[in-house]
Amino acid sequence: MARHGGRGWYGQVVAAALGVTAVTVAASLWTAQAGPVKERVQAGTPVHHSDPKAAPVSMAIAHASDRGARGVNITIDDGPDPVWTPEVLQVLKAYGVKATFCMIGPQAKAHPDLVRAVVAAGHRLCDHTVSHDVTMDTKSEAYQSQQILDAEQMITEASGGVRPLYYRAPGGAFTPYSRKLAASHGMRPLGWNVDSKDFERPGTAAIVTTVKEEMPNGPTILFHDAGGDRSETVAALREVLPWLKEQGYSFGFPVR
Numbered sequence: 001m002a003r004h005g006g007r008g009w010y011g012q013v014v015a016a017a018l019g020v021t022a023v024t025v026a027a028s029l030w031t032a033q034a035g036p037v038k039e040r041v042q043a044g045t046p047v048h049h050s051d052p053k054a055a056p057v058s059m060a061i062a063h064a065s066d067r068g069a070r071g072v073n074i075t076i077d078d079g080p081d082p083v084w085t086p087e088v089l090q091v092l093k094a095y096g097v098k099a100t101f102c103m104i105g106p107q108a109k110a111h112p113d114l115v116r117a118v119v120a121a122g123h124r125l126c127d128h129t130v131s132h133d134v135t136m137d138t139k140s141e142a143y144q145s146q147q148i149l150d151a152e153q154m155i156t157e158a159s160g161g162v163r164p165l166y167y168r169a170p171g172g173a174f175t176p177y178s179r180k181l182a183a184s185h186g187m188r189p190l191g192w193n194v195d196s197k198d199f200e201r202p203g204t205a206a207i208v209t210t211v212k213e214e215m216p217n218g219p220t221i222l223f224h225d226a227g228g229d230r231s232e233t234v235a236a237l238r239e240v241l242p243w244l245k246e247q248g249y250s251f252g253f254p255v256r
């Protein structure tokens, strides 16, 4: 299998569900934009609150790394959490790794200090909705809009004006509508290729093994810093991050 050639399971699901339409939409967007949209908002750059919304990005689900073929994207979901986010930040700092944090709106609102710590360390923010509803793809457009845009506002206010640059649907429950809405607000839909399965707490060794075995799937790896005891995640990161470096990977961000 070609390295990083996979689209991730829900990329395939979306493509299958949409058939040629997905390809056509993505292709026409690409043509209309004449190449990738330049990133206007850098991580750590405050955006003035009067700015109505960020420049639009592609609505296609991103999996690739901005570091290219040997790039890897660490993504950390479901926080921020007052116990585990600081521990994850410490491990990332120890290995000089930048990551993307997919935050739940109310938790960002409850812990603005953590959101600011994430941004100050050079990591990027991602909108992971208000309620973490994994059946969002069965809900109304009004509901999806509220889930995405309210969380965007909560995260941006908590950060002091730094916007989320990505949108990750809980459970991968994207819809064409939610992807288009997020993209129009400058949030690239974000998938994953490697599910570390840390959420299930299978033991540190199992998490490490899963990541090592599934790296051929692609560069975007999923971990969690909330939703329960994440000590196995922290321990696994201490092993996975140096291993990835030994394998010649460089740590980057998902493409936008």
Ligand SMILES: [Zn+2]
Pocket (backbone or CB within 6 Å): 077, 078, 128, 132, 170, 171
């Ligand atoms: Zn999640």
